[in-house]
Amino acid sequence: MSKSYNIDVLDPLRFMARMEERQKRIEEAPAKEISSEYAVNKLAYALHPQKQFVRIQKVMERDADCKSFVLVPDAEKGTETLAYFSAGQYLTVFLDIEGMKLTRAYSISSSPKEALEGRYMLTVKYVQDGLASRYILDNWKEGDSVEVSAPEGFFEYNSLRDAETVVGVAGGSGITPFLSMAQAICDGDEEFNLILLYGSREAEHILFKEEFDSIMAKTDKVKVIHVLSHEEREGYEHGFVTADLIRKYAPETPYSVFLCGPQQMYTFVDKELEKLSLEKKYIRHELFGEMHNPKAQEDYPGGAPDTIRITVTVRDETRTVTGPANDSVLQILEKNGIRVPSRCRSGECGWCHSRLISGKVYIPKEIDGRRMADLKYGYIHPCAAFGLSDLEIEVPAAK
Amino acid sequence: MSRQYDVIVVGAGNGGLAAGGITSKNGLSTLVLERHNIPGGSATSFRRGRFEFETSLHELAEVGPNPFEGTVRQLFDELGAKDVEWHFEENAFRVVLPGEGGFDATLPTGEEAFADEMERQVPGCRESVKAVFDLGRHAIEAIGYLSKGAPDPAVLQSEYADFMRIASHTTKEVLDALHMPKRAQDILVTYWCYLGAPADQLDFLYYALMLILYVQLRPAMPKMRSHEMSLALEKAIHEHGGEIWYNSEVERILVKDGKAYGVVVDGKEIYAEHIICNSHMGNALSRLLPAEEIPEKMLKLANARDIALSFVTVYLGMNRSAEELGIHDYSNFVIPCADSREQYNRCCSIEDSGYAIMNCLNTVIPESSPEGTCTLFFTTMYYGDVWKDVKPEEYKKLKIKIAGEIIENCEKALGITLKPYIEEIVIAAPPTFARYLMTPRGTPYGYQFDMWDSMMMRTMNVEAEEPIKHLRFCGACGERGDGYSSAYISGMNTGLRTVRDAKEGK
Numbered sequence: 001m002s003k004s005y006n007i008d009v010l011d012p013l014r015f016m017a018r019m020e021e022r023q024k025r026i027e028e029a030p031a032k033e034i035s036s037e038y039a040v041n042k043l044a045y046a047l048h049p050q051k052q053f054v055r056i057q058k059v060m061e062r063d064a065d066c067k068s069f070v071l072v073p074d075a076e077k078g079t080e081t082l083a084y085f086s087a088g089q090y091l092t093v094f095l096d097i098e099g100m101k102l103t104r105a106y107s108i109s110s111s112p113k114e115a116l117e118g119r120y121m122l123t124v125k126y127v128q129d130g131l132a133s134r135y136i137l138d139n140w141k142e143g144d145s146v147e148v149s150a151p152e153g154f155f156e157y158n159s160l161r162d163a164e165t166v167v168g169v170a171g172g173s174g175i176t177p178f179l180s181m182a183q184a185i186c187d188g189d190e191e192f193n194l195i196l197l198y199g200s201r202e203a204e205h206i207l208f209k210e211e212f213d214s215i216m217a218k219t220d221k222v223k224v225i226h227v228l229s230h231e232e233r234e235g236y237e238h239g240f241v242t243a244d245l246i247r248k249y250a251p252e253t254p255y256s257v258f259l260c261g262p263q264q265m266y267t268f269v270d271k272e273l274e275k276l277s278l279e280k281k282y283i284r285h286e287l288f289g290e291m292h293n294p295k296a297q298e299d300y301p302g303g304a305p306d307t308i309r310i311t312v313t314v315r316d317e318t319r320t321v322t323g324p325a326n327d328s329v330l331q332i333l334e335k336n337g338i339r340v341p342s343r344c345r346s347g348e349c350g351w352c353h354s355r356l357i358s359g360k361v362y363i364p365k366e367i368d369g370r371r372m373a374d375l376k377y378g379y380i381h382p383c384a385a386f387g388l389s390d391l392e393i394e395v396p397a398a399k
Numbered sequence: 400m401s402r403q404y405d406v407i408v409v410g411a412g413n414g415g416l417a418a419g420g421i422t423s424k425n426g427l428s429t430l431v432l433e434r435h436n437i438p439g440g441s442a443t444s445f446r447r448g449r450f451e452f453e454t455s456l457h458e459l460a461e462v463g464p465n466p467f468e469g470t471v472r473q474l475f476d477e478l479g480a481k482d483v484e485w486h487f488e489e490n491a492f493r494v495v496l497p498g499e500g501g502f503d504a505t506l507p508t509g510e511e512a513f514a515d516e517m518e519r520q521v522p523g524c525r526e527s528v529k530a531v532f533d534l535g536r537h538a539i540e541a542i543g544y545l546s547k548g549a550p551d552p553a554v555l556q557s558e559y560a561d562f563m564r565i566a567s568h569t570t571k572e573v574l575d576a577l578h579m580p581k582r583a584q585d586i587l588v589t590y591w592c593y594l595g596a597p598a599d600q601l602d603f604l605y606y607a608l609m610l611i612l613y614v615q616l617r618p619a620m621p622k623m624r625s626h627e628m629s630l631a632l633e634k635a636i637h638e639h640g641g642e643i644w645y646n647s648e649v650e651r652i653l654v655k656d657g658k659a660y661g662v663v664v665d666g667k668e669i670y671a672e673h674i675i676c677n678s679h680m681g682n683a684l685s686r687l688l689p690a691e692e693i694p695e696k697m698l699k700l701a702n703a704r705d706i707a708l709s710f711v712t713v714y715l716g717m718n719r720s721a722e723e724l725g726i727h728d729y730s731n732f733v734i735p736c737a738d739s740r741e742q743y744n745r746c747c748s749i750e751d752s753g754y755a756i757m758n759c760l761n762t763v764i765p766e767s768s769p770e771g772t773c774t775l776f777f778t779t780m781y782y783g784d785v786w787k788d789v790k791p792e793e794y795k796k797l798k799i800k801i802a803g804e805i806i807e808n809c810e811k812a813l814g815i816t817l818k819p820y821i822e823e824i825v826i827a828a829p830p831t832f833a834r835y836l837m838t839p840r841g842t843p844y845g846y847q848f849d850m851w852d853s854m855m856m857r858t859m860n861v862e863a864e865e866p867i868k869h870l871r872f873c874g875a876c877g878e879r880g881d882g883y884s885s886a887y888i889s890g891m892n893t894g895l896r897t898v899r900d901a902k903e904g905k
Contacts, residue, residue, distance in 0.1 A: 003561075005530030007576040012556065012563035019859070021851045029703035031695045036685035039787035040709070040840045044833035046791050084791035116792060154447065160803055161821045189792070280449075281718050281822035315644045341436060341646060350446075353436050371444050371451055373627035376482075377634055396436040396645035397665075 047084060048150045050399060052091075053077035054120070056144045062207055065126035066173065067137055068109065072118055074145050082115045085151030087184035088177040088258075088286075091122065092149035092343045097135050101339040101398070104132040105287065105346075107260070108151065109176035109208070111183035120148075123207065125173035127262075129292075152343050155260065155286040157181065157192050163254040163282060165193040169241050169269055171261025172200070172207075177286060178260065179208050182215045182222045195249050196224045197241045199265065202231040225249055240268060243275040253278070260286035287346040288367050293326060294386040297364050301388065304362075308387035312338060313394045329354075329361065329382035329391065339398035340382060347384030352395070356380045359391030404430045406897060407662050407671040409649045409687070412440030413883055414874030414890035415677030416632040420478040421894025422675070423641030427901055430671070431636060432664060434648035439629030440677075440836060440874075441843050442883065447823040449769050450716035453776060455843065456625045457593070457730065457758060458488060458618030460609055461884040469616045471884050474891050479638055480631035484622035488763050491613050493728040494589045496737055497812040504586050505728060508617045517583055524583035527574070531587065534573070535611035537561055538604050565603040566855040573603035585737040592756070592780060593882055595707050596848040597739035605854045612884075618729070622764060625883075652676065652683065652870065654692040659870035673869050673897045677890070679838040679845065680876040681706070694866040704852060707844030707881065708746070709786070709829035713777040713802045716823030721761045721773040725815045731757040733812040746780040749789075751804040755779050757813070772822070777805045784840060786829045798826040845875030854879055862896075868905075871897055 054071035061067055073079040085108060095102040110121035126133045140146070155177055157166065168178045175198055184190040200206045203226070212224045227237040227245065237245060246257070257278065259269055266285060273283060294300055304325040310332055311320045323332030330352055333340050343351040347367035356378050363370075367384040374380070382395070408419040411433035423429040437443055441455040461469030464487050468476075475483060491513065493505040504520045506513050510532050518525040541562035544550065555563060565573050570591070574584045588598045590609060598606075621627040633643055644664075652674055653661040661670035676683050684693060684701055717724060734742055735753025745752035761773040768774050779801075789797060802824065810817050833841030846852065857864075857878035865871050875881040877889030 004526065004533045005561075005577055007534075007561060007564050007573060009576050010564040010568050010572065012560040012567075014567035015563040018567045018851060018853075018856060022856050022860070025703045025851050026696065026699050029699040031698045032702060033690060034681050034684040034698065034701050036682070036839075038833070038840045039784065040829045041833045041837075043786070043789055043791065043794070044830040044841065047794060047830060048834045084794070086795050112792070158799060158824055160799060160806070160818065161824045279718060279822075281820075315647065316642075348446075351436065369446055371446060371626050372623040373444070373630045376623065376627065377630040379630070397647055399646050 046081070049079075049083055050150070052083060052148050052150065053079040054082070054146050054148055056140055056142055056146060057119075059140065059142055062123065063205060065137065066123065066207065067140075068121050068123040069140055071120045071122065071146065071148070077145065082118055082120055083150050084115050085112055086156040087112055087180040087190055088156040089151040089153045090177070090287075091120065091151060093122070093136075094147040094149075095132055095135060097131065099337045100335050101337060102132055102334050103342045103345065105152070105344055107155075107177040107180070107286070109179045111180055111187055112189050113184070113187045123173060123176050149343060152349065153287070155258070155284065157190055159191065161281065162192065162256040162284075165195060165251050165255045167246055167250050167255055167257045168194055168196040168198075169246075169257060169259045169261070169265070170196060170198045171265035174261030174265070174286065175207050176260075178258075179211060182212065185221050186215050186219050192221070194222045196222070197227055197245060197249065198224055199227045199229060199241055199261070201229055203228060203233055203236065223249075241272065243272040246272070246276060254282055256282045256284065258284050258286075263289060287344050287348060290345045291328070291364060291367055291384065294362055294364060295326065299365065300362055304386070304388045308332065309390040310387065311390075311392045314338070314397050325387055327386075329380070329385045329387060329393070332387070333382065333395070338395075340395055341398045342383055345383045347381050350381060352382045354380055354382050354396065355394040357392040357394060359393075360388040361385040361391065362388050404428045404669070404671040405901060406430070406673045406675060407432060407669065408675045408677060409652065409662060410434075410440065410677030410874070411438040411629075411633070411643060412677045412874050413442050413886035414877065414893070415440075415675065416629060416636070417474060417887045417890030418675045418677065418873050418894035418897070419636050419641055419643070420480070420632055420639070421891055422897055423636050423639035424478055425898040427673075427898065429636065429641035430669065431641065431643040432647045432649050432662065433643060433645050434837070435835075436645045437626070437629070438633045438643065439625060442625035442629045444624035444626040445825070447714075447825060448716060449772070450774055450823050451624060451768075452714040452716070452774055452825065453620075453624040453760060455712070456620060456883055457756070457778070458613070458620055459883050460612040460618070461616065461888070462619035463616035469612065469884075471887050474887055475628075475631065478632065478635040480628075480635040483628055483631045485619050486622060486764050488618040488620070488729045490728055490730070491618065492589055492730040492732055494586055494732040494734060495812045496734050502582070502586060506586070508614050510614055513614050517586065520586060521580050521583040524580050527577040527579035527583065528587065530577050531574075531607055532611055532614070534561065534565055534603070535607040538565060538608055539611075562604070565607065566853070567850075568603055569850060570598040570601050570603045570606045574598070582737070585739070588739050589732050591739045594848055594880060595844050597743040599740050600850065601848055602850060602853040602855065605848075620760070620763060622767075649678070649687065651689070652687045654689055654867055654870070657692065657694075658868040673871070673901060675893055675897060676870065676872050677874045679836070679874075680872055681839040682837060683872070688867070692867065696864070696866055700864060705847040705849070706839045707842045707847045707875075708780050708782045709832055709841045710781065710827075710843070711779050711798070711801050711805070711829075712827045713805055714823075714825040714827075715775040715777070715806075715817070715821050716768065717773050717775060717817070717820045718771070718822040719773070719820045720771055721759050724773065724817065724820065726759045726773070726775075726813075727762060729758055729760070729762045731759075731809070731813060733757065733809050743782065747782045747785065749781065749785045751801070751808070752779060753808055755805045755808050757809045775817070777802075777809065779805055781829060786840075789830075794828075794830065798828050801828070802826045843875065844881035845877070846880075848880055869900070
């Protein structure tokens with residue numbers, strides 16, 4: 001058969017020579033041990049340690065139901081430095097409350113710069129019926145050792161995506177990530193203008209008033225407007241954060257709106273934002289937070305028994321536990337002492353990704369952060385899934 | 400005593416999933432151990448806002464629309480993972496070299512159409528382009544002969560001399576021998592980055608095989624991002640009675656007297672007759688294997704090799720459709736200079752290399768993001784230890800700076816505007832890959848290909864270079880190197896060798 005090409009100029013015996021070259025290269029190479037210490041891998045580990053052990057250095061009472069905790073590395077447990085983070089990120093804290101293995105996410109309220117100096121600050125405010133917040137406020141004291149995750153979350157500024165000015169809308173303890181952002185701006189670690197509309201019930205409930213006043217004295221890039229819902233007071237806005245209020249303080253478009261606060265605030269402010277016709281890209285929410293009372297959701301199908309029985313397999317161990325249908329699958333497992341990997345508890349991060357082998361669950365649409373193929377192959381995020389029948393699931397081991 | 404399995408697979412990357420699929424399908428009790436909470440390694444997806452992003456797949460070379468079945472489709476079908484919904488791209492690639500003397504070529508699939516467009520771009524190159532495909536076909540035939548085992552040197556030299564030529568000469572040497580004009584060579588070798596070695600360091604054999612597979616079978620991608628393929632394989636393993644444990648990092652591989660017999664997870668020993676390692680070989684040598692049990696030859700081989708490249712990848716969710724943005728092609732290669740070696744050299748620095756690949760999945764799967772939006776996926780390369788001096792506090796700013804440069808380079812070269820329409824952005828860099836894949840310097844690509852360490856040279860030495868009994872390797876460090884198809888096929892081959900060993904009682 002005739003060929004369309006002729007490469008006879010190339011020596012076919014080169015093939016044998018290459019084989020010999022290989023043997024020679026290998027023979028001549030040193031037999032020294034292989035390094036696992038690469039700078040890039042070390043950087044990766046410094047930014048994303050698998051876990052961090054910290055000690056509570058200081059407790060600061062903010063008001064009756066709110067405290068700040070200064071955390072420093074617990075060298076005795078192997079944590080020498082704290083992971084750097086992007087202002088707005090959170091830590092997940094690991095709790096063991098009488099055998100219940102819980103996690104909770106709290107925004108870091110200190111600056112990224114302070115992390116380099118070996119300090120994080122978390123601020124915890126009691127939330128109604130809040131198991132974890134009650135426990136932390138009542139039990140955490142100076143000198144205690146605590147385990148936290150690496151910094152997580154996507155509630156952060158990015159100059160390629162966001163406008164030069166961010167209008168921050170904060171409610172209650174939702175102020176915490178904004179304090180970190182304001183400090184990062186002040187330190188020169190972030191470059192944007194922050195106009196903060198911060199809603200509190202009364203002036204006495206305002207968190208970090210002094211800290212923000214001090215930042216505003218240092219930089220004109222941060223401006224805080226206090227909005228009091230239950231008090232009229234000179235120099236303060238009164239009411240809720242409305243479209244008109246945002247218009248009053250925001251610059252010409254485009255500007256970004258970042259929201260962090262309780263679910264009721266999102267519901268209210270999201271409606272107000274519709275009036276401003278901002279592009280979706282300019283509106284960003286911090287985590288929705290754990291959903292309670294799924295039965296109150298409009299699309300809740302009903303028909304669930306009061307008690308759900310869950311057969312859960314972790315590696316080669318299988319257990320059967322029960323819990324109320326009103327608790328998320330994650331909560332039921334945790335309350336039965338099963339450690340389940342989790343971080344955001346809002347359906348978003350996918351840390352608790354688990355295989356639903358049988359049974360039916362309700363997954364509220366607004367917190368369904370699953371991938372498309374998860375739906376196809378029967379995966380759920382237990383933190384955002386509520387049993388509608390007895391369930392059989394396989395859960396990854398907690399790290 | 401802890402539980403015993405026939406096979407333990409270390410890592411549920413593409414190679415590990417394929418290997419575990421093969422061993423469980425063939426009746427071997429199989430346990431796959433994965434340190435993450437999801438399968439796939441690089442082959443996954445993630446959500447941001449209203450977008451779901453592909454993590455790393457550009458395109459699969461070996462699927463093929465029915466009835467042209469590529470090896471990867473056959474593998475998925477054989478394992479029972481038939482329900483992956485494949486989509487195919489009509490064009491192979493668009494490559495743009497901006498500026499005077501540059502080019503803007505969109506190469507279609509199909510050999511004739513591809514050759515036509517090459518001829519239009521560089522008159523007089525048609526014959527040499529067709530010769531590339533003919534040589535690719537010759538190579539497939541020769542590999543078929545070799546895979547029967549015990550090749551006769553006389554037959555090789557008489558029937559397959561051209562195969563021996565292209566397996567032992569660089570892509571550049573063979574294209575020169577075919578008298579292909581340099582400009583045509585520069586366009587033709589656009590895919591070189593998929594194998595990580597430029598045209599003067601990459602054997603022609605592997606390049607021609609990859610090119611012909613893309614051009615004949617068309618580039619393929621799954622509807623629901625790579626996560627769909629990974630979960631399909633996982634399901635197949637379950638159906639064949641295999642187990643997968645997530646968040647279960649293997650701390651050590653147990654070896655005694657030159658024979659592997661188990662692993663350690665969370666301090667517990669689990670035993671198996673055969674171990675298949677999908678972790679980077681560098682990890683196995685530095686952390687997993689007991690130092691006293693590592694044969695000198697393995698260390699020497701690892702020391703003789705270079706760690707392959709790493710990447711910055713940028714994922715954009717756009718609040719405009721591909722059409723509105725003026726994007727029509729799936730694969731857009733934006734290159735700063737014509738020659739692949741010069742492109743490589745520019746990527747040996749942390750400074751802006753000008754090199755970028757931009758993929759737009761919506762051009763192939765329009766419904767892959769909500770109506771009126773699209774997703775874009777950018778890739779640029781880094782060779783060597785150029786990220787070594789980056790400090791944690793500089794990292795975010797550096798990533799944003801690099802992402803900005805990549806986006807601007809593509810905007811300029813492709814004549815489009817992107818920046819005002821970015822609704823979501825995620826940037827991954829070598830430390831991201833180091834964190835997620837745990838590979839040396841965060842390479843997703845195993846070891847760097849070189850002429851002495853080419854696909855063919857690796858293939859011919861596979862068995863000799865796995866000197867620890869009952870321990871085999873698969874994945875990007877395997878004979879076929881990086882890439883989705885390569886990793887799947889490497890896992891399949893390793894699985895088949897393990898099945899053979901088990902049957903022979905080895």
